[in-house]
Amino acid sequence: GENVEQHPSTLSVQEGDSAVIKCTYSDSASNYFPWYKQELGKRPQLIIDIRSNVGEKKDQRIAVTLNKTAKHFSLHITETQPEDSAVYFCAGNSGNTPLVFGKGTRLSVIA
Amino acid sequence: SQTIHQWPATLVQPVGSPLSLECTVEGTSNPNLYWYRQAAGRGLQLLFYSVGIGQISSEVPQNLSASRPQDRQFILSSKKLLLSDSGFYLCAWSGGGREKLFFGSGTQLSVL
Numbered sequence: 001g002e003n004v005e006q007h008p009s010t011l012s013v014q015e016g017d018s019a020v021i022k023c024t025y026s027d028s029a030s031n032y033f034p035w036y037k038q039e040l041g042k043r044p045q046l047i048i049d050i051r052s053n054v055g056e057k058k059d060q061r062i063a064v065t066l067n068k069t070a071k072h073f074s075l076h077i078t079e080t081q082p083e084d085s086a087v088y089f090c091a092g093n094s095g096n097t098p099l100v101f102g103k104g105t106r107l108s109v110i111a
Numbered sequence: 112s113q114t115i116h117q118w119p120a121t122l123v124q125p126v127g128s129p130l131s132l133e134c135t136v137e138g139t140s141n142p143n144l145y146w147y148r149q150a151a152g153r154g155l156q157l158l159f160y161s162v163g164i165g166q167i168s169s170e171v172p173q174n175l176s177a178s179r180p181q182d183r184q185f186i187l188s189s190k191k192l193l194l195s196d197s198g199f200y201l202c203a204w205s206g207g208g209r210e211k212l213f214f215g216s217g218t219q220l221s222v223l
Contacts, residue, residue: 032210042216043214043216043217046213049210089154093210098157098170099205099210099212103153103154
């Protein structure tokens with residue numbers, strides 16, 4: 001089955017700097033890769049996703065890139081703000097099984 | 112639009128007591144339904160998922176069980192809670208493609 005590895009587990013950045021979180025997956029048949037943001041005590045919420053036929057997708061300060069050959073994808077947050085502080089989860093799936101999540105990255109944006 | 116309801120928000124139960132958490136989805140039919148557990152500061156562990164009424168797939172062995180008595184209702188149960196059952200329980204739903212997952216607001220369960 002699919003296995004998703006996520007790095008780093010914790011990340012601290014200065015406000016205004018960029019943050020990058022990386023994930024690798026094992027199943028070459030996986031074709032959908034979402035990212036979720038979870039604030040303390042709240043539910044995870046989908047912030048951006050990408051399908052395997054696209055290499056990059058942007059939504060304001062957030063972007064996701066996908067390298068199918070290397071089987072890795074990354075979340076990029078530019079001009080970080082304190083409200084970006086949260087735990088971020090990547091995930092992947094091949095359509096016939098539930099999403100497989102990475103273990104999460106705790107991002108702290110220091111003002 | 113679709114909404115997912117999960118209750119209660121918090122629950123404190125003694126060891127050995129039963130458990131019943133309920134989740135309902137509105138605004139869609141035949142959703143895929145999921146139960147996840149999250150230990151403090153940890154990742155999302157898939158416990159059960161269901162693709163239809165009466166169809167339950169279990170991902171990990173434990174003293175929990177799930178049932179889907181109606182199309183948009185998913186229930187997580189236990190006959191006797193253990194200390195290790197403490198955690199943040201999240202119900203979620205997705206459409207037929209099992210892609211975009213939408214989570215309920217969660218239940219913080221403390222077993223004492």
